[in-house]
Amino acid sequence: MDRELAALGARLRGAITPRAVSACLGVSAIPAVPRVDAAPPSPCPPAAAPIWLWCADRAVPASALARALGDAAVATAIAAGLAIRDGDALAPAVLLAPIGAGLVVCDVAARAGDDRVPWPDDSTLHLIGCLPPRVDGAWLDLGAGPAAAALAIAPGAAPRRATDVNPRALAWARLGLALAGRADVTLAEADLAAGAGGGWALVTMNAPIPRPTGLAAADSVWHASADDLPARLWPQLPALCAPGAEVLVHATVDDAGAGAPPAALGGAVIVARYSPPGGRGFALIRWRPDAPARRVAAPVVLGIGRPFVTRADLDAIEAGRHPHPTVDLR
Ligand SMILES: C[S@@+](CC[C@H](N)C(=O)[O-])C[C@H]1O[C@@H](n2cnc3c(N)ncnc32)[C@H](O)[C@@H]1O
Incomplete structure (x- = not known):
């Protein structure tokens, strides 16, 4: 699993960069992402699917994500607990914030509780x-x-x-x-x-x-x-x-x-x-x-x-x- 996760991470870092997130979601800085209240465009462009899913906290068509990342990477993401299949769509199980060279894992907005790990501020x-x-x-x-x-x-x-x-x-x-x-x-x-x-x-x-x-x-x-x-x-x-x-x-x-x-x-x-x-x-x-x-x-x-x-x-x-x-x- 370690090797698959690292390979998935490399793909995700290519897709979810601070610049791509700013351009796709119209935010000036990464901490502003939770204030995005728009819905993903329909049809969702494949390149935007990972950003809407793991940054904007929105479900996206599974087919768009597969076109962006490949079937194997999507299967790894589900197996690793990053996304949940819901019919033809995928919902985020966690969020991924691009900070510097890395992707920071945090909780979806709906997760309640004192131990909630929020999007970086x-x-x-x-x-x-x-x-x-x-x-x-x-x-x-x-x-x-x-x-x-x-x-x-x-x-x-x-x-x-x-x-x-x-x-x-x-x-x-x-x-x-x-x-x-x-x-x-x-x-x-x-x-x-x-x-x-x-x-x-x-x-x-x-x-x-x-x-x-x-x-x-x-x-x-x-x-x-x-x-x-x-x-x-x-x-x-x-x-x-x-x-x-x-x-x-x-x-x-x-x-x-x-x-x-x-x-x-x-x-x-x-x-x-x-x-x-x-x-x-x-x-x-x-x-x-x-x-x-x-x-x-x-x-x-x-x-x-x-x-x-x-x-x-x-x-x-x-x-x-x-x-x-x-x-x-x-
Ligand atoms: C403001 S957040 C910063 C998280 C991260 N360093 C960042 O900059 O995004 C503060 C962190 O301190 C942790 N924390 C709270 N009390 C602590 C303690 N007594 N010892 C160590 N960490 C603690 C919290 O769980 C939380 O993750």
Whole structure:
């Protein structure tokens, strides 16, 4: 099955690219796909069938999908639990989000429950946009969900570990890695970094948003956590990090820096905040525990053609050449 899944994945990656999805569904960015409310054209062009099925969450004629992918690939997709036959049509059993080089497996919209794994949102893309261009050292991704970050970028030789508390997310991560023919990522069900040991050159986390009163009914564990995970994570990081390591966390931070690594931990903290000022807002935080101590924040203004925070934003803030005012948090 591994070989068939990898062959199916190669076909799917050729059919479901970010550019093809944008053109077919008329979205400007992949996180906007769940807002598509159109129906597939009739007859459905074969090239569009995989996109309507696995991205737009719509049933498509089995004949159109077979013309796009071939009968053997369609049979593998059904056997692997990616699609369900319903007479002459196929319905999606999961969705496939094209992120970077990979296809991220997530739940169909109708799947309810706290353990639901939703389509990647902007936060996924903010974190991925801030990754180093090459990840050469050992990489620990916490709260990895269906392994979007690991799937988005090329495999590496050093160890990679992706952890999550949600077994359903890890099952989808396993399926996504199998479709990518990847065996370079170790998956583990763990609270934060439990069992990860030390020596990580890169530690990343796209953290769920703390809800001190517990999960609201509409939330999944993907979106919200009962406790403040970054606050619990910061003090653990010195023991996890290799010398010279980098930490990237998507989290909420206030204008005074609460939510970022506390000053007492030292190192260089760069906060790229993309929510408007006032109260807690979303930000990408880069922390280099061994770098000379500093703590700065700056706004990143997003818009059309500039939808996500990037590593260039972090570098510009750190180098003092960011176009917006940089605030010293000390
Ligand atoms: C915002 S989602 C990010 C998922 C993925 N990394 C991405 O960027 O698309 C947060 C993830 O953290 C996981 N999570 C929640 N509590 C956790 C904990 N205590 N330890 C590890 N992961 C946790 C959730 O299950 C969810 O997959």
